[in-house]
Amino acid sequence: MIKSMTAFSQVSNTFDTITADVTIRSYNSRHLDIAFYGPESCQMFEEDIKKIIAKIHDRGRIEIKLFVQDDAKDPALxxxxxxxxxxxxxxxxxxxxxxxxxxxxxxxxxxxxxxxxxxSKKTLDSKNLWKAVETAMEKASSSLSFMRKEEGKNLYSDLTARMDYIESALKALEKEAEQVPMIYKHRLMERISYLTSDTEELDPVRISQEAAILADKSDVSEEIVRLYSHIKQFKGILDSEDSQGRKLNFLIQEFNREFNTIGSKAGMADLSHKVVDLKSELEKIREQVQNIE
Incomplete structure (x- = not known):
């Protein structure tokens, strides 16, 4: 199941007299980028805190804010x-x-x-302090992962629905594209007939050859086959357990390349409009994919 990179978690944990309050926010990022903000007494734990986060998060800008309070009674105030x-x-x-x-x-x-x-500058017991902070960080990191998965479910539903729409629209485009070579052939024959109406009849074999060449240039069957393959691969990546954001982003580029090729070959207004509609839907998918870990 996919995970979103946008999420929030907040956890409080007390050990002995020390309470650690942790707030984590995560945003989109190409890589795992962890920023830690905490009191001076906890700066020595920064690397250990980052390791806790990195155990279950692969990508995203993750901002951690830590607040610590010691409720022990101390006469030397x-x-x-x-x-x-x-x-x-x-x-x-x-x-x-x-x-x-x-x-x-x-x-x-x-x-x-x-x-x-x-x-007075109170010195906290480092062992007790770390026990309070460590547990709080582990809980906050797990909570963040849960929230990312929950948001990922929404992304999954949206992306699946949009990909189904593209597949359905592609089938309609495919049926119409099958008629393009014949349409081009008829247009070529009519054009030649008009231009040579007062001249000797041209070689029908040569005309057929030219029509075949033109029809071949307008054939988009290979692009459509590749697009069906991309759709299948896209859905497979959505269902995989690994981090999928980079793979999906790359696949979106492949979709866009095939759509552009079809658009350039089409030469018909109706087909061009369908390609524009498909590219518009693809752009919405691309925006959503940016949120996936």
Missing amino acids: FEVDDARTISYFNALKKIKEDLNLSADISLADILSARNVIVP
Whole structure:
């Protein structure tokens, strides 16, 4: 079953006192392109996180956002910025000496400075942190894969219906194309008859040869046979278990090449209109195929 490259997943996991919240969004991309955004404490896990994603995803731009919170009670919520405090005290002391002030430097004076007392930088336990993050990532990656498959079902139904339409339209085109060589022959005979009405009769064998050459040039039976083969192959790829996006995209190019050839050979307005209709449907298919992993 095919998978879409466009999907979203969101998972939260708690281990001990640490909670990891993961959000993943995926978009179209020719290759697997993983972007990780997370707190500084989790940057060391980036490569391991990418490996988790790459296990079950082959293509797409995948953006991962990670948020971590530790709910452990910690009495040391604030700490003193020693360097800033000493520097500020020395500045106050210099002002006092330069201005020959008698007043003492108080604690209140020091505390009036900004960022002397700051929130403490808590160091998380790396083992517990990874356990919380790893499980969250695995769940989020699996959830993303599920959502891609669900969207893939919609793509499968749409592409199958459109390919059935192309097959049906191709059968109608085939019946009409079978008459093209004879139509060209009659046109050639009428044209020659008109141009040579006042002259000696031309060699009928030569006329037949010219008509056969013209009919052969307008014959699209080979292109139609190849198109039926492409349709069969397209449906087979849709039903395969492997990543199919690149194969289908290549096959769309082959479809387009055959349609262009038929259009150039047709030379009849009705057939040309049918080819335009087929190419329009093919373009819709091509747009959908861009979403397939």
